[in-house]
Amino acid sequence: MxxxxxxxxNHKDNLLLRVGLNDNKAGMEGLDKEKINKIIMxxxxxxxxxxxxxxxxxxxxQRIENMMQQKAQITSQQLRKAQxxxxxxxxxxxxxxxxxxxxxxxxMDAFYAAVEMRDNPELKDKPIAxxxxxxxxxxxxxxxxxxxxxxxxxxxxxxxxxxxxxxxxNFDKYRAVSKxxxxxxxxxxxxxxxxxxxxxxxxxTKHLQxxxxxPEDKRRYFIKSGNSVEHDRCGKEVNKLSEHGRSISPLxxxxxxxxxxxxxxxxxxNFEEQNNSQILQxxxxxxxxxxxxxxxxxxxxxxxxxLTASAGIAPNTMLAKICSxxxxxxxxxxxxxxxxxxxxxxxxxxxxKVSGVGKVTEKMLKALGISTCTELYQQRALLSLLFSETSWxxxxxxxLGLGSTDLARTFSEISKAxxxxxxxxxxxxxxxQDLQKEGLKGRTVTxxxxxxxxEVKTRASTVSSVVSTAEEIFAIAKELLRTEIxxxxxxxxxxxxxxxxxxxxxxxxxxxHQQKSIVGFLQAGNQALTATGCELEKIDKDQFVKxxxxxQKKSFFDKKRSERIWSHQDKSKHETVDKQSLQTSQxxxxxxxxxxxxxxxxxxxxxxxxxxxxxxxxxxxxxxxxFNKHVDSCLxxxxxxxxxxxxxxxxxxxxxxxQKENAHHSFSLCEKxxxxxxxxxxxxxxxxxxxxxxxxxxSSHAESVGTFRNEHSTEECSDLPNKSSCLGLxxxxxxxxxxxxxxxxxxxxEVTTGQVLVCPVCHLEQKTADLALFNVxxxxxxxxxxxxxxxxxxxxVSQPRGHSSSAGNSSRVQKTVTKAKRPGLMTKYSASKKIKxxxxxxxxxxxxx
DNA sequence: GCGGATCAC
DNA sequence: TATGGTGATCCGC
Numbered sequence: 001m002x003x004x005x006x007x008x009x010n011h012k013d014n015l016l017l018r019v020g021l022n023d024n025k026a027g028m029e030g031l032d033k034e035k036i037n038k039i040i041m042x043x044x045x046x047x048x049x050x051x052x053x054x055x056x057x058x059x060x061x062q063r064i065e066n067m068m069q070q071k072a073q074i075t076s077q078q079l080r081k082a083q084x085x086x087x088x089x090x091x092x093x094x095x096x097x098x099x100x101x102x103x104x105x106x107x108m109d110a111f112y113a114a115v116e117m118r119d120n121p122e123l124k125d126k127p128i129a130x131x132x133x134x135x136x137x138x139x140x141x142x143x144x145x146x147x148x149x150x151x152x153x154x155x156x157x158x159x160x161x162x163x164x165x166x167x168x169x170n171f172d173k174y175r176a177v178s179k180x181x182x183x184x185x186x187x188x189x190x191x192x193x194x195x196x197x198x199x200x201x202x203x204x205t206k207h208l209q210x211x212x213x214x215p216e217d218k219r220r221y222f223i224k225s226g227n228s229v230e231h232d233r234c235g236k237e238v239n240k241l242s243e244h245g246r247s248i249s250p251l252x253x254x255x256x257x258x259x260x261x262x263x264x265x266x267x268x269x270n271f272e273e274q275n276n277s278q279i280l281q282x283x284x285x286x287x288x289x290x291x292x293x294x295x296x297x298x299x300x301x302x303x304x305x306x307l308t309a310s311a312g313i314a315p316n317t318m319l320a321k322i323c324s325x326x327x328x329x330x331x332x333x334x335x336x337x338x339x340x341x342x343x344x345x346x347x348x349x350x351x352x353k354v355s356g357v358g359k360v361t362e363k364m365l366k367a368l369g370i371s372t373c374t375e376l377y378q379q380r381a382l383l384s385l386l387f388s389e390t391s392w393x394x395x396x397x398x399x400l401g402l403g404s405t406d407l408a409r410t411f412s413e414i415s416k417a418x419x420x421x422x423x424x425x426x427x428x429x430x431x432x433q434d435l436q437k438e439g440l441k442g443r444t445v446t447x448x449x450x451x452x453x454x455e456v457k458t459r460a461s462t463v464s465s466v467v468s469t470a471e472e473i474f475a476i477a478k479e480l481l482r483t484e485i486x487x488x489x490x491x492x493x494x495x496x497x498x499x500x501x502x503x504x505x506x507x508x509x510x511x512x513h514q515q516k517s518i519v520g521f522l523q524a525g526n527q528a529l530t531a532t533g534c535e536l537e538k539i540d541k542d543q544f545v546k547x548x549x550x551x552q553k554k555s556f557f558d559k560k561r562s563e564r565i566w567s568h569q570d571k572s573k574h575e576t577v578d579k580q581s582l583q584t585s586q587x588x589x590x591x592x593x594x595x596x597x598x599x600x601x602x603x604x605x606x607x608x609x610x611x612x613x614x615x616x617x618x619x620x621x622x623x624x625x626x627f628n629k630h631v632d633s634c635l636x637x638x639x640x641x642x643x644x645x646x647x648x649x650x651x652x653x654x655x656x657x658x659q660k661e662n663a664h665h666s667f668s669l670c671e672k673x674x675x676x677x678x679x680x681x682x683x684x685x686x687x688x689x690x691x692x693x694x695x696x697x698x699s700s701h702a703e704s705v706g707t708f709r710n711e712h713s714t715e716e717c718s719d720l721p722n723k724s725s726c727l728g729l730x731x732x733x734x735x736x737x738x739x740x741x742x743x744x745x746x747x748x749x750e751v752t753t754g755q756v757l758v759c760p761v762c763h764l765e766q767k768t769a770d771l772a773l774f775n776v777x778x779x780x781x782x783x784x785x786x787x788x789x790x791x792x793x794x795x796x797v798s799q800p801r802g803h804s805s806s807a808g809n810s811s812r813v814q815k816t817v818t819k820a821k822r823p824g825l826m827t828k829y830s831a832s833k834k835i836k837x838x839x840x841x842x843x844x845x846x847x848x849x
Numbered sequence: 850g851c852g853g854a855t856c857a858c
Numbered sequence: 859t860a861t862g863g864t865g866a867t868c869c870g871c
Contacts (some may be wrong), residue, residue, distance in 0.1 A: 850871100851870105851871090852869105852870095852871090853868105853869090853871105854867100854868085854869085854870105855866100855867085855868085855869105856865105856866085856867085857864100857865090857866085858861105858864090858865095858870090
């Protein structure tokens with residue numbers, strides 16, 4: 001079902017508009033905005049609810065004010081420095097871009113209301129909503145014309161639309177329908193991720209591959225097939241199906257831009273063609289493209305349930321979700337898996353459309369002049385100074401059109417208690433092994449369960465003294481599991497996921513070392529932070545830690561880290577570590593954090609031999625503080641004097657940044673040409689990403705460089721042998737290491753024939769000559785390792801919502817184990833504490849229970 | 850480690 | 859008359 005956010009019309013966060021508006025003009029039926037507003041205000045004003053809304057609004061305003069004060073204190077130097085760091089990160093993100101997956105987001109239209117209308121013909125053509133006088137959970141499109149939306153109290157809805165019929169929810173029925181839909185979805189992706197009863201993500205990449213070889217008959221669906229009649233829906237469905245000459249979904253043919261229609265193989269063409277045939281009159285053959293697959297899915301859903309769905313097709317979940325909303329209801333939209341197509345789509349996209357950006361975030365960004373994704377990208381340096389690391393990383397992902405490409409995997413249902421216990425035990429021993437390898441002990445054991453209905457429960461237990469062995473952990477986890485099993489008795493727990501997590505680490509010395517070792521590992525594992533991780537690793541190994549690193553017992557983390565390092569060193573005969581430190585996004589910050597965390601007691605430990613990663617000069621035996629100061633001053637001097645002695649440093653500074661931008665820019669143009677060709681729009685030049693690049697950093701010569709690029713890079717790209725700019729600079733790039741080469745400049749680099757690529761993680765030979773693909777494989781491989789090892793879930797959990805890091809499941813462990821995160825600046829924006837009204841919670845139990 | 854804020858459904 | 863319940867994350871205290 002569409003979220004409240006979407007139902008609230010134009011996403012205004014204004015209190016007046018909170019309950020939602022729609023876009024319809026004043027007219028025959030329904031109400032215009034002013035009228036709706038007025039009625040809502042009259043209904044809400046003076047209420048306790050209203051008072052609380054006002055209070056909350058004030059708090060947010062205060063936060064914004066604090067933020068603006070913070071902004072006013074930022075110096076141009078700080079901004080420049082931030083720009084460098086952020087752009088480094090953006091480069092890494094760009095490299096990790098993965099367009100190889102086809103992700104589909106399927107969203108049932110006005111689900112609950114649609115089910116009710118389907119099953120009660122009297123409700124057809126009437127404004128209805130599902131819920132109670134206190135709260136509505138959804139409304140049909142008819143009702144929405146009156147401003148009646150989800151999350152609106154029924155009594156207000158009634159004032160907006162007196163003829164509104166409010167139907168009490170019937171979750172059992174919705175669940176049953178949902179199951180029918182999921183059965184279809186599972187055929188296209190057995191590991192699809194259901195977000196709720198009416199919403200799911202699918203990764204149809206594999207299906208698409210297989211489908212290419214399918215004969216037509218395998219893609220043929222009969223319009224009046226028996227299976228839909230079996231459901232016997234009050235005859236209504238039969239009626240509807242019999243009208244099907246025109247198509248069961250009128251919008252099915254009109255939902256995508258014309259240029260996306262596969263030529264000669266479209267649904268329409270197929271349909272017409274077969275219409276002529278007597279035998280096949282009532283069947284439709286769907287094509288082999290992603291778009292056709294999704295049409296097929298939607299067609300089948302409608303045949304089976306007599307309900308319509310909307311869908312989005314894109315290279316990642318973030319985009320797919322937005323796409324599914326684009327042609328709602330009963331429509332679909334695709335973003336082609338081409339970088340430029342993504343950037344075109346992102347360009348003017350209001351940030352509020354992105355899942356995870358809510359009312360408050362929108363308002364705060366708006367105060368900074370940011371409403372669209374382009375603006376979000378333009379202000380990235382500022383954002384990195386005003387928001388927490390998690391937040392600005394998240395913002396940058398959005399601005400670049402990046403999102404998750406892998407959906408959670410699931411295992412087949414486990415219902416037997418014995419199996420559940422043994423799985424739990426298994427997970428506990430795996431967890432214990434890694435804890436012991438890492439020298440960690442913890443006090444809190446968390447059991448995570450997801451049932452077949454995708455409901456997730458976490459149950460934690462904290463004991464008084466630390467534990468680490470499999471037996472100890474299992475003893476705790478077992479009790480948690482037992483409680484859950486008993487609570488549902490005599491019904492079995494029908495699980496599709498189980499996870500065991502350890503936190504509250506409390507070991508002494510080892511812990512301190514291991515904390516950063518995990519940080520280092522995680523960051524190394526995260527492709528976006530590769531360089532940082534290696535930098536950290538180097539410092540970690542050479543300057544801080546001895547014991548576990550040198551012990552023969554190498555943990556998973558150590559192995560992966562050293563493999564990573566090894567592969568880098570292997571590829572680059574240069575001073576790997578120093579080069580990497582050069583490109584780190586925030587080495588100094590991490591050093592500081594480590595310093596804080598380590599609480600180094602021994603002076604001799606405190607004063608070590610440091611080499612500055614910026615100027616490469618050995619700093620002798622100095623304290624960490626002194627070292628950090630040196631590094632900072634080195635970095636601060638960045639745009640200032642350029643001594644020839646620090647040539648390596650200047651490579652990383654403004655000159656290199658310009659070049660990096662150059663790389664970006666040229667790259668985008670290269671790809672855009674492909675894209676234009678693809679789109680048969682040769683000659684049409686869109687400049688969205690060019691805009692983005694040019695506006696990077698208000699600082700200095702970036703602009704002129706940008707202009708230059710704008711004029712010349714197209715030629716550079718179309719003329720491949722001309723390496724003067726693109727290629728030359730990439731050679732200067734520090735990313736010439738393993739993970740760098742191909743992905744940044746795919747239009748230019750090719751692997752020498754005969755070169756064998758062996759994944760340093762899984763050690764399997766990769767049958768691809770494409771470096772970019774290979775890099776993607778390595779990163780995926782590595783991240784899988786992290787996820788499995790750190791969380792020990794029998795199935796990875798779904799992608800976390802909110803601004804969670806790309807580390808996925810591991811983020812909590814990372815968070816718990818380390819404190820290396822940049823201190824959130826949000827602190828400063830928090831307004832005075834709200835005293836919550838004494839609101840007795842009367843549970844209405846309308847919603848999922 | 851907990852509770853508040855934010856977000857999603 | 860009347861403005862949800864739940865789970866998840868991040869963050870500050």
